[in-house]
Amino acid sequence: MTDLSRRNILVGAAASAAALGAAVTAKAASFGNPDRPLEGRINASGPNAQSDPGPQNPNLANEFPSFQDPPATDVNGMPIFWSSFNNAHKRFQSGGWAREVTQDDFAISEDISGVNMRLSAGGVRELHWHQQAEWAVMVDGKCRITTIDEEGRPQVADVKQGDIWYFPPGLPHSLQGLGPSGAEFVLAFDNGRASEFNTLMLTDWIAHTPPDILAANFGVPAEAFKDIPLDNLWIYQGADPGPLAAAQNATKSSKGAPRHPFIFSMSDLPPTKQTKGGMVQIADSRNFKASATIAAALVTIRPGGLRELHWHPNADEWQYYIKGRARMTVFNTGPRAQTADFRAGDVGYVKKSFGHYVQNVGDTDLVFLEIFKSDHFAEVSLSEWLAHTPPKLVMEHLNLSADVLAQFPGDRPDIMPL
Ligand code: MN
Ligand code: MN
Numbered sequence: 001m002t003d004l005s006r007r008n009i010l011v012g013a014a015a016s017a018a019a020l021g022a023a024v025t026a027k028a029a030s031f032g033n034p035d036r037p038l039e040g041r042i043n044a045s046g047p048n049a050q051s052d053p054g055p056q057n058p059n060l061a062n063e064f065p066s067f068q069d070p071p072a073t074d075v076n077g078m079p080i081f082w083s084s085f086n087n088a089h090k091r092f093q094s095g096g097w098a099r100e101v102t103q104d105d106f107a108i109s110e111d112i113s114g115v116n117m118r119l120s121a122g123g124v125r126e127l128h129w130h131q132q133a134e135w136a137v138m139v140d141g142k143c144r145i146t147t148i149d150e151e152g153r154p155q156v157a158d159v160k161q162g163d164i165w166y167f168p169p170g171l172p173h174s175l176q177g178l179g180p181s182g183a184e185f186v187l188a189f190d191n192g193r194a195s196e197f198n199t200l201m202l203t204d205w206i207a208h209t210p211p212d213i214l215a216a217n218f219g220v221p222a223e224a225f226k227d228i229p230l231d232n233l234w235i236y237q238g239a240d241p242g243p244l245a246a247a248q249n250a251t252k253s254s255k256g257a258p259r260h261p262f263i264f265s266m267s268d269l270p271p272t273k274q275t276k277g278g279m280v281q282i283a284d285s286r287n288f289k290a291s292a293t294i295a296a297a298l299v300t301i302r303p304g305g306l307r308e309l310h311w312h313p314n315a316d317e318w319q320y321y322i323k324g325r326a327r328m329t330v331f332n333t334g335p336r337a338q339t340a341d342f343r344a345g346d347v348g349y350v351k352k353s354f355g356h357y358v359q360n361v362g363d364t365d366l367v368f369l370e371i372f373k374s375d376h377f378a379e380v381s382l383s384e385w386l387a388h389t390p391p392k393l394v395m396e397h398l399n400l401s402a403d404v405l406a407q408f409p410g411d412r413p414d415i416m417p418l
Helices: 003-014 022-026 202-207 211-218 244-251 382-387 391-398 402-406
Strands: 082-084 091-093 096-101 113-119 123-129 134-148 154-160 163-167 173-177 183-189 235-237 263-265 273-275 278-283 295-301 306-311 317-323 325-332 336-343 346-350 355-360 366-372
Touching: 082 336, 096 235, 113 123, 113 173, 123 202, 134 244, 154 163, 154 244, 154 263, 173 183, 183 317, 295 306, 295 355, 306 382, 317 336, 325 346, 325 366, 336 346, 355 366, 391 402
Parallel strands: none
Antiparallel strands: 082 346, 091 096, 096 113, 113 183, 123 173, 123 235, 134 154, 134 163, 134 173, 134 183, 163 263, 273 278, 278 295, 295 366, 306 355, 317 346, 317 366, 325 336, 325 355
C-alpha cells in the first residue's frame, strides 16, 4: 500500500461519503500513522466498538470530551497531566479555607505544588514560614501581606486582584483578607511536595518552647506567656487590621525596606506579546526582581485562538486555569501524545521540553497562568525554529513545498492571530 492510498483510507473512515474530496483531506482528523494503529474513534469498526453502556456519571464524564473521544493523533498515553482544585478537599477554619494539589495526589508535578486559599475580611493565615519559595496570584478581593527579609528589612503591603507576591524560601510572612469581601488567591510553591498543611508556625514554636527559655529569649517574665494558644491557629478570624500606612509605620526598621518589593502588579503589565488571537504577560526576575525561583506568564487567548506549538527548555510548566475552556495536547518521546480538557480552577502540568499547544475551545476568553521553577521565562517556538532552519532540510523532513514553508511565522507569535 502506498502512503497516499493509506492516507485516503483513513480519511475516508472518518468522513461521510458525501463529504469526501480535497476539502476533507485538509480537515482530516489524522494523516495516519504508519507504525501503530490509531487510538481514536476512527480506529473502531466493530458494531459496538464505540459504545459505553457501563456505569457512568455523565456530569463528570462530559467534562472531559478529549478523554471520551481522543483525537486520532493521540497515542500510547502518559502520566496524567490534568488535576484540579475543583475536586480538592477543602479544610475550613474560622477565618477561611484552603485546598491544595500537591505531588501526593498529582504525581507528575515534581517542581510545583499549588494551594487555593480563601480568607474572610479580617481572616488571617497565621505568621509562618517554610523551606520553599511561595509565589501567589490574587484572584479575588484584597489581602494584606507582612514579611521581613534576612537583613531585617520588613515589608507590609496590600495586594488586589491581579497582583502577585513572592516570598523567598524561609522568609516569614502572614496574609490577611481585607474588607469588604476578603481575599482569594492561588499559591505556587517551588517544590511539588510542599504542603500548606505542613508549615513552620509561630504558635507551634512558642507552645513547644520551655517557658524559661521564652522568658530569657524575649527578656520578659515567663508568666507573660501564660495565655498562649496551645494549638496552632493556621487560619483564624482576626480583627480589621486598620489603615496600611499605620501598619507600615508600626513595622519600620532603621535597616530600611527590602532591596526589591515582594509584590508586583501582573495584570497592569504591558503585554510581552500581543496578536489578534490574544496576549502573553510575563513576570519573572527581569521585571519582578524579587522572584528569583519562579517565572510566570499570564496568557489570554481569544475564542478560537491557539497558543502555538512550543516547549520550554528550562523548566516544567505548571498551569492554573482562571477563565474559559482549554484543550491541550502534550507530546512526549515514544512517541506519546495525549489531549486533555481544562476549565476554571483546573491545573495542568507539562514536563520540561515536552511539546504542547493550548487551544481556546470555548466562546469566551481563555485566561490561564504558566508557572515555571526558574528565574526566567524561556520558550522554543516550533514555527520559528522551522522558519530559521535551512529550507531544503525542512522540506526534506516534512515533504513540504518551498511556498508552504515560506508562510510559516518566523517571529514567534505565541498566540496565533485569528
Ligand atoms: Mn506561606
Ligand atoms: Mn507552555
